[in-house]
Amino acid sequence: MAVPQKRMNEMEATQATHFDLQAQNLAFESASAEEIMRWSIAHFKDKLCLSTSFQLGGMVLIDMLSKIDRTLPVLFIDTGFHFPETLAFRDLVQERYKINLITLKPVMERETFKQVYGNDTLYERNPQECCRINKTEPMERALRPYAARIAALRRDASPERARIRIIEERVDHVMLVHPLANWTREQSKQYLKDHDVPVHPLHAKGYKTIGCHPTCCTVPVGENAPERAGRWTGTGKSECGLHQVQIRRPAQDFNI
Numbered sequence: 001m002a003v004p005q006k007r008m009n010e011m012e013a014t015q016a017t018h019f020d021l022q023a024q025n026l027a028f029e030s031a032s033a034e035e036i037m038r039w040s041i042a043h044f045k046d047k048l049c050l051s052t053s054f055q056l057g058g059m060v061l062i063d064m065l066s067k068i069d070r071t072l073p074v075l076f077i078d079t080g081f082h083f084p085e086t087l088a089f090r091d092l093v094q095e096r097y098k099i100n101l102i103t104l105k106p107v108m109e110r111e112t113f114k115q116v117y118g119n120d121t122l123y124e125r126n127p128q129e130c131c132r133i134n135k136t137e138p139m140e141r142a143l144r145p146y147a148a149r150i151a152a153l154r155r156d157a158s159p160e161r162a163r164i165r166i167i168e169e170r171v172d173h174v175m176l177v178h179p180l181a182n183w184t185r186e187q188s189k190q191y192l193k194d195h196d197v198p199v200h201p202l203h204a205k206g207y208k209t210i211g212c213h214p215t216c217c218t219v220p221v222g223e224n225a226p227e228r229a230g231r232w233t234g235t236g237k238s239e240c241g242l243h244q245v246q247i248r249r250p251a252q253d254f255n256i
């Protein structure tokens with residue numbers, strides 16, 4: 001009897017993640033981001049991808065990647081609610097770096113979304129559900145062939161993110177690799193300056209992080225505000241769920 005695709009993916013992922021996670025994390029604490037990227041590419045091979053929304057850290061990783069391996073799939077979710085500046089910047093980055101960009105789309109087309117939810121504004125009534133439909137589901141679907149995903153999370157970005165490890169094991173078998181976990185925001189900005197890397201134009205307009213355009217999802221906050229203060233302000237929500245970590249650490253499981 002044929003092995004179901006989901007089980008095949010799990011078996012392949014298990015093989016790809018067969019290493020001492022604790023020892024590797026310990027070693028990575030003193031490794032450079034480039035070394036972590038190179039190790040990940042060598043270890044996970046064609047089961048590795050990178051995800052980005054072209055913010056500061058994402059641009060650091062894209063610049064590094066362009067010097068290591070341009071063929072690595074780079075996933076970007078087009079939620080349908082992006083700022084026009086984000087889509088234009090995506091095109092500019094693609095033109096400059098010639099990365100292997102894969103744009104993901106929600107399964108529900110915008111017109112169907114409006115019919116089902118009455119209008120576009122589910123983000124006001126239920127941002128959690130809106131993020132699930134337009135962000136986390138497309139990403140989960142796209143991640144099926146992969147064993148690991150690189151993302152630009154940093155520990156200094158928020159109290160929740162302060163707990164990330166450089167490699168995290170997830171219950172869905174797709175590991176998360178955070179080469180910039182122990183970088184600071186200032187370090188990221190300095191890298192972009194030193195390497196003449198383009199920066200998302202909305203950062204210069206007070207947006208510390210940039211998500212979807214509705215003001216309940218992203219507002220400018222200025223450089224002195226906490227990094228994620230401009231996201232879903234006043235709702236208690238601070239993460240979309242894309243980087244949710246449900247790992248096998250009984251006393252430390254957390255969701256971000």
Ligand code: SF4
Pocket residue numbers: 079081122123126127128130131132134135211212213214217240
């Ligand atoms: S960030 Fe806002 S608009 Fe974008 S998917 Fe989440 S709730 Fe919807």
